[in-house]
Amino acid sequence: MLTLIRSAHLLAPEDLGVQDVLIAAGSIIAIGTDLNLSGSIDISVIDGRGQYLTPGLVDTLTHITGGGGEGGFHTRTPAMEFTDAIVGGVTTVTGVLGTDAISRTLPDLLAKAAGLEAEGLSVVCHTGSYQVPVRTLTGSVQQDIMLIERFVGVGEVAIADHRGSQPSWQELARIGAEARVGGLLSGKAGIVSIHVGDSSERLSLLFDVANQSNIPLSQYYPTHMNRSPELLQDGLRFIKAGGSIDFTASHTPEILDAGEIKCAQALKYALDRGADENRLTFSTDGHASLPHFNKEGILQSLKVGAMDAMLNEFRDAVQEEGIDYSIALKAVTANPARVLKLNRKGRISQGNDADLLLLDKDSLALRRVMAKGDWCLIDGEHVKKGIFDR
Ligand code: ZN
Secondary structure, rough: OEEEEEEEEEEEEOOOEEEEEEEEEOOOEEEEEOOOOOOOEEEEEEEOOOOOEEOOOOOOEEEOOOOEEOHHHHEEOOOOOOHHOOOOOEEEEEEEEOOOOOOOOOHHHHHHHHHHHOOEEEEEEOOOOOOOOHHHOOOOOOHHHHOOOOOOEEEEEEEOOOOOOOOHHHHHHHHHHHHHHHHHOOOOEEEEEEEEEEOOOHEEEEHHHHOOOOHHHHHHEOOOOOHHHHHHHHHHHHHOOOOOOOEOOOOHHHHHHHOOOOOOHHHHHHHHHHOOOOOOOEEEOOOOEEEEEEOOOOOEEEEOOOOHHHHHHHHHHHHOOOOOOOHHHHHHOOHHHOOOOOOOOOOOOOOOOOOEEEEEOOOOOOOEEEEEEEEEEEEEEEEEOOOOOO
16 A cells, blocks of 8 residues: 655655655655656555644654662553554654663563564664663673664663762773774664763763773763753763764653753753754653652652653744754754664655654644554554554
């Protein structure tokens, strides 16, 4: 079956105006004005008028098996299901472990990833967790990235956080070197995802790596960079030095009260200060625990990262912060796809995977989601579900 989306306004993420898009066997096979098909081919035609057609969102940080547990075993967060991603327009996820790499394991992560992929999402993973030395599957970061198809990098390795292993810059340089060579030899990103906590050392370890080793800063990809104004300042330095940074889209009122900057506002702040629009991304931190600790380090509350957060922050970036549609959309599509080196993702282009969203032009409400050529959500109804989705 072919699908033809007629007369939608394409944000690819660049603004391509009103065009038709033809989809077959999970891929975008043609883009043009007034595409005409003749003959006896079975074709489903969708009217895209009054809607934006965008790439499906690419999430670089998702705790697909659940995360956390900082308040004891009863606070381990639940695993995500297929529709959790779809309601937020997310069609590509990056599965990671977090604080807990004892009761959560890499085999479990890979099995969950394979399950979500079978259900219709696109899923890559990182080896490792918060911990250093890095816990791997085959004995080394380089081997994991080279030999296990789904691993594209390592992380999220924690720095500046009381829950991390307090690594030295030399240990981070070694991890970066292993990931870099593993990535080079396998044609993958080999990125080191860095969880940055709220300690005052911020990104100093990464700047030490850049100053004292041969590993470029672009090998590291720090997240939670909207955690505080001071960390955001470090992030702007990091971009100037050649790296990309990530903002966490899922917030709680407690976390915002503690000084975190809303994702959309952080994007506006960075752009206003001349940051390269291609080096800024949002991620959901989906299914993470979002713990709130008081000054004494005692857990006060705990919530779960929501996977619709990235789409909401894109909407706020446009509607509340006045950021250009294409620039805001890049942060959730083309930019994260480039960081992960996923060449068929994050862009509406002939030959790319048919991961697509239709958004109402006025409200930016999500109307339809297509993942790998299949409609998953149509006007609020889940027309495709995972096996345990209700
Ligand atoms: Zn994190």
